[in-house]
Amino acid sequence: MNKVEKIYYESPIGIVEIAGDNKAIHSILFIDQDVSFRSISAKTPKVLIDCYEELDEYFKGERQSFTFPLAYDGTDFQKSVWNALTKINYAETCSYRDIAVSIGNEKAVRAVGTANGKNKLSIVIPCHRIIGANGTLTGYAGGLWRKEWLLNHEKANKK
Numbered sequence: 601m602n603k604v605e606k607i608y609y610e611s612p613i614g615i616v617e618i619a620g621d622n623k624a625i626h627s628i629l630f631i632d633q634d635v636s637f638r639s640i641s642a643k644t645p646k647v648l649i650d651c652y653e654e655l656d657e658y659f660k661g662e663r664q665s666f667t668f669p670l671a672y673d674g675t676d677f678q679k680s681v682w683n684a685l686t687k688i689n690y691a692e693t694c695s696y697r698d699i700a701v702s703i704g705n706e707k708a709v710r711a712v713g714t715a716n717g718k719n720k721l722s723i724v725i726p727c728h729r730i731i732g733a734n735g736t737l738t739g740y741a742g743g744l745w746r747k748e749w750l751l752n753h754e755k756a757n758k759k
Contacts, residue, residue, distance in 0.1 A: 602621035602622055602623060603621060604619050604620065604621050604626055605619070605620065605621065605644065605645060605648060606618065606619045607639070607640060607644060607648050607652060608631075609652055609655050609656065611630075611655070611659050612659055612749075613630070613742075613745075613746045613749050613750075614630050614631070614632065614742075614746070615630070615631050615632075615633075616628060616629065616630055616631070616655060616722070616723075617629050617630075617631045618648055618651050618652060618655070620645065620647050620648050620651065620671070621645060621647075621671075622645040622646070622647065623647065623669065623671070624647060624668075624669040624670055624671035625647060625648070625651050625668055625669065625670050625671065625721065625724075626671045626673065626720070627720035627721060628651065628655070628720070628721050628722045628723060628724055629720060629722055629741075629742075630722060630741075630742035630743075630746060640652065647668050647669060650667070650668040651666075651668050654666050654667065654668060655723065658723065659753075661753070661756070661757035664690040664691075664754075664757075664758075664759070665690070666724045670721055670724065670725070672721075673720065674715070674718060677708075677711065677715060678715040678718060680703045681699060681703060681712050681715035681716060682715070682719055682721070682725045684699050684702045684703050685699065685716070685719070685725050685726055685727055685729070685730070686725055686726070687702070688726055688729045688730075690754055690758060691751075691754035691755050691757075691758040692729065693729045693730065693731045693751065694729065694730065694731070695730065695731060695732065695733045696709045696710075696712045696713045696716065696730060696732075696733070696738075697709050697712075697733055699712045699716075699730065700712045713738075713739075716730055717739065717741060719741075722741070722742060723750070727740070727741075728740055728742075728746070728747045728750040728751060729751070737751075
């Protein structure tokens with residue numbers, strides 16, 4: 601594996617840490633701590649710059665999908681869940697059960713929830729679009745207030 605580098609994006613809902621190498625993005629996570637910002641430099645891998653720019657467009661309401669390469673680090677089951685999450689349309693939601701059914705394992709609702717919680721590629725693999733079967737917001741590693749903000753942001757910017 602190539603050397604993983606980190607840069608930071610200051611979003612309207614907090615600092616996003618982008619980690620990747622010269623081939624793919626490995627994680628996009630909200631962090632609740634002060635960091636000394638590593639700015640983009642001539643040595644920053646292009647894939648990190650692409651991610652940064654596409655996240656900026658997303659937060660400005662100008663982008664609804666992403667094009668940079670991702671490095672999924674998880675079990676086959678987790679990867680199947682994360683792949684299913686990428687099929688949820690912008691500004692739409694579904695339940696853990698919907699995802700379990702879509703991957704052909706309708707009894708794996710709890711396991712889908714666990715896999716969802718281990719997603720390290722926030723926003724791009726849209727775990728924020730998963731809600732409870734009763735329509736309520738459920739857990740989000742970045743905090744429920746961020747999940748609510750992201751869903752409202754997408755609804756307001758859907759084209």
